[in-house]
Amino acid sequence: MDKLKIRKANQADIKLLQKIGRQTFFEKFTENNSEENMLKYASEAYSFEKIASEVNNPNSQFYLATLNNQTVGYSKINFGDAQTELQDPHALELERIYVLNEFQGQKIGQLLFEKTIEIAQQAKNKFVWLGVWEENTGAIKFYEKNGFKIFSKHIFMLGDDPQTDIMMKIEINNPKAD
Secondary structure, eight states: OOOEEEEEOOGGGHHHHHHHHHHHHHHHHGGGSOHHHHHHHHHHHTOHHHHHHHHTOTTEEEEEEEETTEEEEEEEEEEGGGOSSOOOTTEEEEEEEEEOGGGTTSSHHHHHHHHHHHHHHHTTOSEEEEEEETTOHHHHHHHHHTTOEEEEEEEEEETTEEEEEEEEEEEOOOTTOO
16 A cells, blocks of 8 residues: 655755756646746746745745655645735645656645645635646646636746736635634
8 A cells, every 4th residue: 555645844855845846847837838938937946045945934834745755746835925926814825736747646636735725724714825827727627626716817927938827716614714
């Protein structure tokens, strides 16, 4: 039986987060984007310094998914001023769920998603929101299946290419939220 574990990442995981982030980013988006824009974005978003600052930000958290002692993906969530767009004090942003291609379809993304909802409930957030590239139809279907609704759009810059992200959110069923 495969053994899947999810744990909170720490400073010792920065290079691992950098490696998985870059790999999954290129696996997912290379086909539809120029190499120049992919490299430019990746060099900034997945630099050691950038990941280190995110890991050290108390309002950002990374969760690693490990299958049979091999790290196969991660999620990144943001609270408060670490949120990339809304910065709503009653919200949690799900910035990333990344799962390596060879481990897709094994419910790893689902478990990372469920961990995010659990954290949002514990924090008494009113909703979880995210931005997803309009051409990433698989991810959009995944989020819709999990109850997310589209509420807006925004422009995401990939290098010098303005792209449209679909903004989605899900209300958190949390009667104790104030």
